[in-house]
Amino acid sequence: MSDYYKQRIKKNSEDTRVTLEKYKKLENLINMQKMKTPNDIRYSISVAVLDKVTKLTKEILDDEKKMMIMLGNLRYIFETLVVSRLLLEEKDYAFKVYFSIQTTQINKLDKIVTRIEKEIQLLNNLIMEEEQYSNDPDNMLTNIEKLDKKLKKEITIFMEDVENHGYSFHKHLVETQILSTYKNKLDEYKSKNLKRAKDLANSQSFNKFFQTNGQSSKVFKLLADGRSWKAKADKVGLTDEYEIVYEMTSSLMHFNSYSLFTSDQLDEGEVFLIYRMLNQYLDHIYYNLVKFCDFILID
Known part of the structure; x- marks a missing residue:
């Protein structure tokens, strides 16, 4: 069984690195578009997502079996997948992502x-x-x-x-x-x-999605999103993924008897599971961002 997991981990690791190369090419393409239309918030959001997810993925690949890094980063990348779907399904969600920082x-x-x-x-x-x-x-x-x-x-x-x-x-x-x-x-x-x-x-593009009637007091109420991650995952059809990711991460990252008395090192089966999920999440995020930016994809 150990040889099987080692082979599958290696294969998924290689596939993930190939996907990260696609991320780099997509980021370059987006940056070129961003120079032409710097005010298009889709490009700023997408570049930030690609940068962040790439960094977290490399940490997972470089720190195999370090439980907290792998599980914490996987959870963040899953939440990024949820957001990438919301960006497609809810046309006003890009504003909520971009303008919530302050x-x-x-x-x-x-x-x-x-x-x-x-x-x-x-x-x-x-x-x-x-x-x-x-x-x-x-x-x-x-x-x-x-x-x-x-x-x-x-x-x-x-x-x-x-x-x-x-x-x-x-x-x-x-x-x-x-x-x-x-x-x-x-x-x-x-x-x-x-x-x-x-x-x-007073922005025409903002008022296409939000009815402010020129009242600035309404803006941040309209941008607020109080939904839980479960509610967001349910909205975009990722309920099953939410259940497994949050069960895996919560049981090991929070203090409880299971996390207290189990090893802080992941076994090969758990590493394989994380790599397999990671590989697919990255792929879905990639295609969602391509669509979000209205690019015609040529692999």
């Missing part, structure tokens, strides 16, 4: 700002307790050690060197150097997002 950045920055503010509040509480201990100078050192131990029980991001700085000065540093920086970035992205929303609300 909204994602804003959400990420907003979470970080919230986390910084939470840690500042933690510092405020420690400062108040520290002030209460000032009435007990004989035990001041012991009480400060208790506060430091209390802080260590918390999971923090922005508390490095707080023991050296002291709570009050560290709070000052976090507020003036860290919080202000992230808030400025957040304001910058929000400003860019508002400008983009106004541009899209």
Whole structure:
């Protein structure tokens, strides 16, 4: 059985590398078209997909049997396959893919700002307790050690060197150097997002798919897609693939008794299964992007 799997893994690996060569040619072709029509978002999306999938596929081929890399990358490539079908089936989906990046950045920055503010509040509480201990100078050192131990029980991001700085000065540093920086970035992205929303609300190509009536406030609500990956997979006829990919990846990548007590190395049968699925996903993504870009394919 081992020889069989080795042969099949080798064959699928070779086929995958051939497909990656096709990806390279397609990317060159798209880049030529992109120079002629730089505002066509199909080309920007397709080049980004080809770049990302190529990188992840090479990691799988180069790191055979490294479970986390292989399974994580396979899952991402499957989700890319789902997206490549949605791009064909839902004509407005290209806008949702292309214009969601700044909204994602804003959400990420907003979470970080919230986390910084939470840690500042933690510092405020420690400062108040520290002030209460000032009435007990004989035990001041012991009480400060208790506060430091209390802080260590918390999971923090922005508390490095707080023991050296002291709570009050560290709070000052976090507020003036860290919080202000992230808030400025957040304001910058929000400003860019508002400008983009106004541009899209007045764009003829955008309004072919979305009815904004010139109202920028509607833009990002229309671009939102709250569907789960299962719902997206169901929509494009990939339910069975979703079930197997997510069962394979979830059982090994999340903490549970199975992942805890099984090997972190994939056996040859599992490697073959991943290579076989990968090979076909790459092929389908390729043909979907060709169609998405309105190319006439000549193999």
